[in-house]
Amino acid sequence: MKYADVILPLSLANSYTYRIPQDMQAALVAGCSVIVHFGKRRYYTAIVLEVHNRQPQSTLEVKEIYALLDASPVLRRPQLRFWQWLSEYYLCKLGDVYKAALPSGLKLESETAVSCIKDFEAQFPLRPAEQAVLDAFSDGQKLTVSELEKKTGLRNVVSTLSVLLTYGAVEVQEELKKGFAPKLETYVSLSDEYRGHDALQKAFDLLKRAHKQELLLVAYLDLSHILNPTLATEVTKKELLQQSECSVSVLDGLVKRGILKYYDKEVGRLQVHISRLQPPQPLSPDQEKAYADIHESFKIKDVCLLHGITSSGKTEIYIRLISEVLSLNRQVLYLLPEIAITTQITNRLAKVFGDKLLVYHSKYSDNERVEVWNKLRAEKKPLLILGVRSSLFLPFYDLGLVIVDEEHEPGYKQQDPAPRYHARNAAIMLANMHGAKTLLGSATPSLDSYFNALTGKYGLVSLNLRYGNTQMPQIIPVNVKELKRKKIMKDALFSPILIDKITEALNNDEQVILFQNRRGFAPVIECKSCGWVPHCVNCDVSLTFHKFRNQLVCHYCGYTYQLPPVCPECRESDLKMMGVGTEKVEEEIASLFPAAKIGRLDFDTARTRTAYERIIDDFDGGKISILIGTQMVSKGLDFGNVSVVGIINADSLLNYPDFRAHERAYQLMVQVSGRAGRRDKSGTVILQTTQPEHPLIQMVQRFAYQEMAKMQLTERSMFRYPPYYRLIVVVLRSRNEAVLQEQSLLFAAKLREKLGDRVLGPVSPPVTRVQSLHIKKIVLKIEISANISLVRKLLEAVQHEMQMNSAYKQLLVHFDVDPA
Numbered sequence: 087m088k089y090a091d092v093i094l095p096l097s098l099a100n101s102y103t104y105r106i107p108q109d110m111q112a113a114l115v116a117g118c119s120v121i122v123h124f125g126k127r128r129y130y131t132a133i134v135l136e137v138h139n140r141q142p143q144s145t146l147e148v149k150e151i152y153a154l155l156d157a158s159p160v161l162r163r164p165q166l167r168f169w170q171w172l173s174e175y176y177l178c179k180l181g182d183v184y185k186a187a188l189p190s191g192l193k194l195e196s197e198t199a200v201s202c203i204k205d206f207e208a209q210f211p212l213r214p215a216e217q218a219v220l221d222a223f224s225d226g227q228k229l230t231v232s233e234l235e236k237k238t239g240l241r242n243v244v245s246t247l248s249v250l251l252t253y254g255a256v257e258v259q260e261e262l263k264k265g266f267a268p269k270l271e272t273y274v275s276l277s278d279e280y281r282g283h284d285a286l287q288k289a290f291d292l293l294k295r296a297h298k299q300e301l302l303l304v305a306y307l308d309l310s311h312i313l314n315p316t317l318a319t320e321v322t323k324k325e326l327l328q329q330s331e332c333s334v335s336v337l338d339g340l341v342k343r344g345i346l347k348y349y350d351k352e353v354g355r356l357q358v359h360i361s362r363l364q365p366p367q368p369l370s371p372d373q374e375k376a377y378a379d380i381h382e383s384f385k386i387k388d389v390c391l392l393h394g395i396t397s398s399g400k401t402e403i404y405i406r407l408i409s410e411v412l413s414l415n416r417q418v419l420y421l422l423p424e425i426a427i428t429t430q431i432t433n434r435l436a437k438v439f440g441d442k443l444l445v446y447h448s449k450y451s452d453n454e455r456v457e458v459w460n461k462l463r464a465e466k467k468p469l470l471i472l473g474v475r476s477s478l479f480l481p482f483y484d485l486g487l488v489i490v491d492e493e494h495e496p497g498y499k500q501q502d503p504a505p506r507y508h509a510r511n512a513a514i515m516l517a518n519m520h521g522a523k524t525l526l527g528s529a530t531p532s533l534d535s536y537f538n539a540l541t542g543k544y545g546l547v548s549l550n551l552r553y554g555n556t557q558m559p560q561i562i563p564v565n566v567k568e569l570k571r572k573k574i575m576k577d578a579l580f581s582p583i584l585i586d587k588i589t590e591a592l593n594n595d596e597q598v599i600l601f602q603n604r605r606g607f608a609p610v611i612e613c614k615s616c617g618w619v620p621h622c623v624n625c626d627v628s629l630t631f632h633k634f635r636n637q638l639v640c641h642y643c644g645y646t647y648q649l650p651p652v653c654p655e656c657r658e659s660d661l662k663m664m665g666v667g668t669e670k671v672e673e674e675i676a677s678l679f680p681a682a683k684i685g686r687l688d689f690d691t692a693r694t695r696t697a698y699e700r701i702i703d704d705f706d707g708g709k710i711s712i713l714i715g716t717q718m719v720s721k722g723l724d725f726g727n728v729s730v731v732g733i734i735n736a737d738s739l740l741n742y743p744d745f746r747a748h749e750r751a752y753q754l755m756v757q758v759s760g761r762a763g764r765r766d767k768s769g770t771v772i773l774q775t776t777q778p779e780h781p782l783i784q785m786v787q788r789f790a791y792q793e794m795a796k797m798q799l800t801e802r803s804m805f806r807y808p809p810y811y812r813l814i815v816v817v818l819r820s821r822n823e824a825v826l827q828e829q830s831l832l833f834a835a836k837l838r839e840k841l842g843d844r845v846l847g848p849v850s851p852p853v854t855r856v857q858s859l860h861i862k863k864i865v866l867k868i869e870i871s872a873n874i875s876l877v878r879k880l881l882e883a884v885q886h887e888m889q890m891n892s893a894y895k896q897l898l899v900h901f902d903v904d905p906a
């Protein structure tokens with residue numbers, strides 16, 4: 087007997103065992119997708135993990151695999167291994183990985199078509215539900231399970247059907263509706279009988295009296311280069327009509343005569359069509375050196391960190407490395423954080439790599455993503471995939487290089503739902519499985535990667551000059567406290583020097599970026615007389631006022647409220663707006679510079695890919711001269727004309743309660759500053775703060791990354807934080823605060839029995855309640871050298887023990903490994 091362990095899109099067990107029917111045994115291999123029956127009511131698409139002949143231990147009946155969806159595996163071997171590693175390391179189920187990995191179009195919808203057997207005669211009385219199902223069929227009709235459900239009003243029609251099946255009353259056929267519709271384009275070609283000079287001459291003879299058709303044929307020959315086989319290319323109907331300026335009817339006439347013919351071809355939606363490819367740019371001597379150093383490093387190490395300041399030309403070095411790997415017939419994955427993939431970078435790569443470039447972005451449609459997936463499944467070609475973290479799951483054939491650009495970005499960590507993986511770390515593992523190298527690039531590396539480079543685990547290559555020797559911007563800290571004390575800057579947001587610099591830039595037709603890391607208008611509203619502050623009913627946070635929408639918004643759950651006209655506690659009508667969001671910066675700038683074109687880039691204005699790209703393009707094209715934004719403006723954008731960057735309030739970055747706060751603050755400030763003075767101008771950064779003497783501000787001012795790293799690493803090692811210790815957080819949530827309190831104490835106590843003082847908490851996070859769920863966290867600090875699989879076993883054992891306890895069922899519990 088043969089069995090298959092399959093992965094279901096559920097977070098229960100890792101895999102489930104099914105029997106393989108005789109007729110499927112030859113075709114079914116690991117990585118195939120199949121339809122299985124699970125639970126009472128459902129069919130699922132499952133992925134075969136392993137085929138074996140071990141008799142299952144369980145006493146439960148082992149079901150048969152229902153249907154084989156696709157005999158060519160959806161997953162290649164390395165993908166399956168990668169899934170397993172992810173679920174083990176990040177403490178989640180294979181089903182969680184499955185759900186995250188495949189686009190919906192590949193998790194095929196299963197629409198079971200059923201028909202009833204005509205001459206069926208019951209040997210005994212049928213139950214009402216069974217009769218109802220049979221009655222639903224009119225003659226010879228086929229119905230899907232969902233149609234039957236609607237027609238009969240039965241909830242468990244599937245189980246009724248399976249009974250009827252055993253009676254021989256109905257027949258079931260799987261008809262699978264694919265969620266994916268390929269995009270077709272019509273092409274034109276010369277019919278076979280007119281190929282060759284003589285035959286073609288005959289065609290022209292035929293067209294003597296059809297002048298337009300003759301013109302069109304000439305245009306076709308021109309475009310297709312069919313007479314010169316080395317240049318010959320395919321011609322689309324659209325371009326032929328455009329080029330010849332003929333109407334469709336003329337073309338249809340030629341096709342009717344049998345001289346030309348149409349054919350349809352699946353086309354990629356993702357490819358940028360570039361007619362002439364450009365070779366990579368020649369590298370500057372510094373870039374050459376960095377490039378050679380990376381090569382040297384790859385001889386002895388699998389991972390190399392490229393620490394190159396903003397605008398040093400890291401991308402050009404990537405391009406050189408990519409073309410080298412592609413020429414070896416291997417594939418390349420180029421990872422960027424979600425919001426850093428723009429037309430800018432796509433065009434830059436497409437110019438060099440043409441249709442070898444595929445883009446995989448979560449804001450693309452599902453169809454587009456299925457297209458990339460299928461292309462990689464079908465072809466073993468050298469391709470470059472530019473993608474966000476989920477592109478790690480694509481079915482690569484042979485990766486030779488993985489580039490993780492802006493590797494310091496917290497966006498690489500998936501927060502919710504599981505798998506809560508870190509794409510940078512997962513990329514290194516994936517590369518390993520392919521025998522590929524990983525290049526991490528950043529102007530402000532994460533301390534984790536930098537530490538690995540310092541300790542020799544990774545190679546380290548630095549690039550300390552901007553391309554073309556452009557100067558780094560001058561950073562001017564401005565003491566806002568002092569200015570307020572001297573009444574120079576009362577309630578204003580902008581210091582006089584910032585206003586001067588903006589004025590100067592606008593006069594010179596240069597651009598300005600203003601960075602404020604809070605969106606909305608006023609983060610807090612307070613009643614002037616009683617101090618009442620509006621809070622979200624679902625979450626334990628105060629609400630942010632969005633003036634544009636005239637609403638109070640909860641930034642944790644998205645819930646919106648009307649702004650009350652008076653204080654609900656004391657009827658006071660004077661509600662004070664406190665704090666500063668991007669909307670407020672925009673309003674004030676507009677009143678100071680009424681003639682300037684202003685744009686705002688934050689979560690509210692850039693909800694869709696097109697909205698985001700429009701703002702970027704408008705700024706790039708000079709339609710916007712002052713761009714205000716949250717950390718979105720710091721993302722690897724390359725603008726040529728920005729001379730001033732203003733950091734409105736650095737304090738909020740410094741005072742954030744997190745062990746990574748200072749590392750992040752440094753990265754953000756340096757990255758935003760990096761937008762100033764690219765190409766041939768050096769720029770100015772005005773950094774407003776109440777703590778200009780703060781060591782971190784001074785390090786930003788001097789771009790003293792190494793100093794910052796040293797200071798932070800000392801702190802981290804003292805307080806047992808990464809990169810010296812590995813953090814695993816147990817997150818417990820419940821509607822019932824008392825049960826949560828009690829159960830989390832118990833959970834922590836049980837962990838402490840085994841792990842001692844490596845266990846901290848339970849503690850309440852800064853926001854103690856989100857979406858009506860109270861939250862507690864237990865933090866584990868594990869020595870980096872400890873055996874992680876032992877820790878995992880221990881955690882799972884404790885969780886198992888906790889599950890014995892009925893109150894625990896009121897909790898939602900998950901693990902967060904290496905939280906960001």
Ligand code: ADP
Binds near residue numbers: 402553
């Ligand atoms: P980084 O990725 O390090 O921030 P980029 O690769 O975006 O830097 O380079 C910054 C600017 O310098 C870009 O406009 C890029 O086109 C230009 N540049 C960098 N290297 C070269 C080169 N070797 N030849 C021509 N232009 C270059």
Ligand code: ZN
Binds near residue numbers: 613614654657658
């Ligand atoms: Zn009040």
Ligand code: ZN
Binds near residue numbers: 642
């Ligand atoms: Zn809320």
